[in-house]
Amino acid sequence: MKALQGIEGRVEWAERTSEPCGSGQIRIRVAAAGLNRADLLQRAGHYPPPPGASDILGLECAGVVSEVGAGSPWRVGDRVCALLAGGGMAEDVVVHAGHALPVPDGLSLAEAAALPEVYATAWLNLFQLARLQPGEKALIHAGAGGVGSAAIQLCKAFGNPCWVSVGSADRLAYCESLGAQGGVLRGENLDSLKDFAPFDVILDPVGASYAALNLSLIALDGRWVVIAMMGGRRAELDLAKFLAKRVQITGSTLRNRDDAFKAALIAELRDKVWPLFAEKRLAPQLERTFRADQAEEAFALLESNQVNGKIVLLLDDSL
Incomplete structure (x- = not known):
């Protein structure tokens, strides 16, 4: 698969091996990934991923479930967004099933990618x-x-x-x-x-x-x-x-919290926060999207500190 990595202050697409989908995990075919300041820091070499996490950039994504491990409540074809410790800016990503959320009704996958983190x-x-x-x-x-x-x-x-x-x-x-x-x-x-x-x-x-x-x-x-x-x-x-x-x-940091902590946090979000999107009391603040081949431009805009809300990178607009 193609994945975005940070190298010496720049970003570069590279061929990477997809990880296996194990018990309690799901594989997401990624449609879009949100950019965060942590990605800027990692690109510059100042924020390495936690031990065991992917070194591919991207702490949140949205897409379609393409594979389901044993014990997961999700089904192939479900539209989800997910909180990640890394790996979101790739054609697919494997994630703990409890770290995924349904895409709120009425939202696009690009909008949903701006929510989890x-x-x-x-x-x-x-x-x-x-x-x-x-x-x-x-x-x-x-x-x-x-x-x-x-x-x-x-x-x-x-x-x-x-x-x-x-x-x-x-x-x-x-x-x-x-x-x-x-x-x-x-x-x-x-x-x-x-x-x-x-x-x-x-x-x-x-x-x-x-x-x-x-x-x-x-x-x-x-x-x-x-x-x-x-x-x-x-x-x-x-x-x-x-x-x-x-x-x-x-x-406070979130990225290096363990899987159980994140799963409990995501469950509380699903219960107390996610219904507010359907009620229009919350809305994604998506300022701009960029194509995959515009990744460097997207990072430069985020680094300018002139963004209101979120920037999202589009990886697969066929979903």
């Missing part, structure tokens, strides 16, 4: 780890990105007012169209977020450069979840404020 990440960090309760306020940094756009919609659906930090006025307007109450531009005065504070939960993919700001904005007993380090890895905190506010800081 960002909704799993947003749900895990806001509602499982940070235990966001109805009515509590959330601050979502980098709100216009894939995870941010999913997080905003989930906050709206579950009764949580949220605010964002973004890079431009157009991106702020985009976030407000999804349900954000408002926000600030990172190139201006981030301290004006204090007008909306305190926040019960902060979803933070920025890290070090926002650490002092977050500590000033967070509420008593607030939960601050760090999911990436776009703004650096080392920060200095005023521990007196940290203690006085009884702040809980959680470092």
